[in-house]
Amino acid sequence: MSVIKVAILGFGTVGEGVYRTIQSHAQEFTAVLGKKVEVVAILVKNIQKERNIREDVLLTTNFQEILRLPQLDVVIEAIVDKEPTFTYLKQAIGKGCHIITANKEMFAHHGKELLDLAKENGVSVGYEATVAGGIPVIQTLRQLLNINRVSQIQGILNGTSNFILSEMREKKQSFAESLRQAQAKGYAEADPTNDIEGFDAFYKAMILSRIAFGEEPDWQTVERQGITAITSELIEAAEKLKLRFKHVASISKEDEQIIASVKPILVGDENPFYHVEGAENAVNVHSDIVGRITLQGPGAGMYPTASAMIEDLVYVCQSKLNSRQNIKKTADWRGQIRKQKDYWLLQGFVEKTKHPEITWLDEVTDSIFIIEAGKEDLKGLLGRQPEICYFQILGDENLPILNKPTATVI
Ligand SMILES: NC(=O)c1ccc[n+]([C@@H]2O[C@H](COP(=O)([O-])OP(=O)(O)OC[C@H]3O[C@@H](n4cnc5c(N)ncnc54)[C@H](OP(=O)(O)O)[C@@H]3O)[C@@H](O)[C@H]2O)c1
Numbered sequence: 001m002s003v004i005k006v007a008i009l010g011f012g013t014v015g016e017g018v019y020r021t022i023q024s025h026a027q028e029f030t031a032v033l034g035k036k037v038e039v040v041a042i043l044v045k046n047i048q049k050e051r052n053i054r055e056d057v058l059l060t061t062n063f064q065e066i067l068r069l070p071q072l073d074v075v076i077e078a079i080v081d082k083e084p085t086f087t088y089l090k091q092a093i094g095k096g097c098h099i100i101t102a103n104k105e106m107f108a109h110h111g112k113e114l115l116d117l118a119k120e121n122g123v124s125v126g127y128e129a130t131v132a133g134g135i136p137v138i139q140t141l142r143q144l145l146n147i148n149r150v151s152q153i154q155g156i157l158n159g160t161s162n163f164i165l166s167e168m169r170e171k172k173q174s175f176a177e178s179l180r181q182a183q184a185k186g187y188a189e190a191d192p193t194n195d196i197e198g199f200d201a202f203y204k205a206m207i208l209s210r211i212a213f214g215e216e217p218d219w220q221t222v223e224r225q226g227i228t229a230i231t232s233e234l235i236e237a238a239e240k241l242k243l244r245f246k247h248v249a250s251i252s253k254e255d256e257q258i259i260a261s262v263k264p265i266l267v268g269d270e271n272p273f274y275h276v277e278g279a280e281n282a283v284n285v286h287s288d289i290v291g292r293i294t295l296q297g298p299g300a301g302m303y304p305t306a307s308a309m310i311e312d313l314v315y316v317c318q319s320k321l322n323s324r325q326n327i328k329k330t331a332d333w334r335g336q337i338r339k340q341k342d343y344w345l346l347q348g349f350v351e352k353t354k355h356p357e358i359t360w361l362d363e364v365t366d367s368i369f370i371i372e373a374g375k376e377d378l379k380g381l382l383g384r385q386p387e388i389c390y391f392q393i394l395g396d397e398n399l400p401i402l403n404k405p406t407a408t409v410i
Contacts, residue, residue, distance in 0.1 A: 004033065004317055006074045007041040007066045009088060011051055014078035014102050014129070015042070017306030019053070025310065033317050041066045043079070043088075063088050067095055074316060076309055077101040078129075086110045093117050098316035100126035100309050105194075108203035111210060124319055126312025131204040132157055132281040134304025135297040136311065141211050141285065148287035150212045152252035154394075157204040159279035159299040160188045160195035161227045161247040165264075166277045169235050169244065175228065187279050187300075197226035198247065198262045205249035205260055212251065212285075217258040225263035229389055234347060237368045238266055243345075243393060246273045266345055266393040272296070273394075343395070344371050344378060348388035355381050 006022070008015050022029070022037055029037040041058040043066060044051075053059055060066065063084070066075075075092040077099065079085055085106045089099050093114065101107055107114070107130045118125045128138045132155065144150060156162050160182050167178035179196065182188035194200045202224050209216045227247050238245055243266040251260045267273045272294040276282040281299030286292050298304035343361070346369045352360055357377045362370035370393070373381070382388060 001030070001034075001036055003036045003038050003071075004029075004073045005038055005040045005069070005071045006076060006313070007043065007069075007072055007092075008039060009043040009063070009075065009077045009085070010079035011042050011044050011053070012078065012080075013302050014305045014309070015076075016051075017302035018076055018078060018309050021303070021306045021310050022313075029314070032314055035317075037313065037317075040069060040072070045079075063091070067091055072097055074098045074100065074313060076313065077103060078305075078309070079103065082106045082109055086114075089114055090117060093121050093123055096121060096123060098123045098126070100129075100312045100316060102129035102305055102309060104130040104200065104203045104207060108206045111207060124316040126309070126316050127207065128312050129305050129308035131155075131207050132283055132295075133159075133297075133299040133301065134307045135281055135283060135295045135299065136308065137208070137283045137285075137295055138211055139311070139315075140293065140295060141208070144285065144287055144290065144293075145212070148289045150285060150287045152250065152286040153208050153212055153283065154248055154250045154273075154286075155201075155204070155208070155283040156246055156273055156276050156281055157201040157249050157283070157299065158195050158198070158247060159281055160192065161198075161201070162276065162281070163187050163279045164196070165227060165230065165235075165245050165247065168230070168232060169239065170277075172232065172236075174232055175230065196228055198224045201247065201249045201262045205251055205262055208249075209251045209258055209260060213253050213258055215258060217251075217260045221260075223261040223263055227264055230264055233365075234345075234368070234389075234391075237364045238345070240364060241266075241345075241362070241370070243268055244274055245391070246276070248273065248394070264391055266391050268393070268395050271394055342373060342375060342378070343393040344373060345369070345391045345393060346371060346388055347390075348385065350381075350385060350388060354384060 008018055019039055022039055039057055042053060043060060043063055047061050075097045077085060077089060082105060085103055092099050107127050115125055131137055163182050164178040167173055167181055179188060179192060188195055206216045230245055245264050246267055248265050249262045273282055276296055280296060282294060282296040284292055284294050347367055349367055350369060358381060359372040360369060361372055
């Protein structure tokens with residue numbers, strides 16, 4: 001029986017999970033592919049570390065040694081940072097290998113170049129693990145995009161932020177204490193900037209935009225806000241209104257333009273994101289035929305991420321992973337998003353009489369308000385009072401909060 005030879009770059013949480021899964025699911029690979037899958041090499045940084053790896057596997061710190069192997073079919077990448085990863089993957093493609101990556105920061109920056117290079121070289125790129133860990137969002141989009149027109153994707157894409165917001169609400173803890181809990185549980189890194197300032201979710205959103213719409217918005221135009229402005233007071237006010245804060249990345253196509261944002265928003269219990277708690281991720285895909293699909297599951301971790309990578313392994317071996325470069329042509333249509341009224345929670349001392357264009361719906365405390373306003377009107381208000389904090393409430397006029405007797409027009 002012929003063999004598919006695989007190298008794994010990195011043997012940390014993800015790399016080790018992939019290695020173990022390839023051993024534990026050997027029979028399934030053979031049944032699906034009709035070939036054995038064999039890990040022939042592993043790249044690490046520190047060769048001295050104790051690791052549980054078969055002796056016949058080449059363990060090295062030198063990627064060129066791996067490239068010199070007489071047969072190498074797939075390179076699975078689970079290291080960190082943009083470089084040397086990007087260089088290694090270009091070299092692997094040049095050698096005729098399929099590549100699979102979990103590295104969202106590198107892929108958000110260099111994914112297009114890798115996909116183009118792979119196309120030129122007749123190989124495939126798997127990147128399911130770059131977005132929402134174990135949730136098969138990229139595969140779902142690929143399948144939907146055959147005929148459906150995707151108009152909007154929204155996602156809770158960063159488990160650490162979601163965990164912190166859940167802890168703050170459930171345990172009535174401060175942001176700082178909840179962040180410490182996330183670090184103690186291994187969800188947040190010692191430097192949590194990427195997670196709590198929204199960079200991680202931003203990279204994932206850009207990857208989703210490319211697959212759904214064939215292009216990305218200009219990165220400079222994307223509104224990116226982390227969760228550091230969310231205070232216990234705000235969480236408590238939202239609770240009173242039966243709303244929850246969620247950190248949501250949103251990408252849509254409107255009038256030929258990609259609009260994207262990554263920011264905290266408020267959702268009511270009719271929204272699937274309301275019940276997404278802890279380190280879970282969730283993604284809503286809106287498309288014209290099927291409507292809304294919600295996918296929810298573990299966004300990170302050894303086996304969920306390995307699951308995404310080994311499913312990619314099957315697909316690249318079956319050469320089913322086609323680049324979606326042609327999506328732009330086929331999905332070149334006007335966004336179909338229903339324009340809905342926008343509702344906002346404002347925090348700050350707002351001088352209402354100065355803003356006659358705004359409909360004031362509720363006064364939760366003397367500094368927290370619910371309003372209805374178009375984006376332009378809100379911009380006008382912020383222009384006059386830039387110190388005001390604002391959060392969008394996702395939903396429409398059916399939101400329970402807006403029909404409650406307390407939600408009287410002020
Ligand atoms: N952890 C998750 O749940 C998760 C989920 C989705 C995506 N990802 C992405 O997957 C990638 C790996 O994450 P991880 O959590 O597995 O990281 P990790 O536990 O820190 O492991 C990183 C591995 O890469 C090796 N490495 C780092 N730099 C290297 C270099 N320049 N050359 C060779 N080897 C190098 C390290 O070698 P040593 O062992 O010798 O130090 C280590 O084995 C990251 O891009 C991450 O964003 C992670």
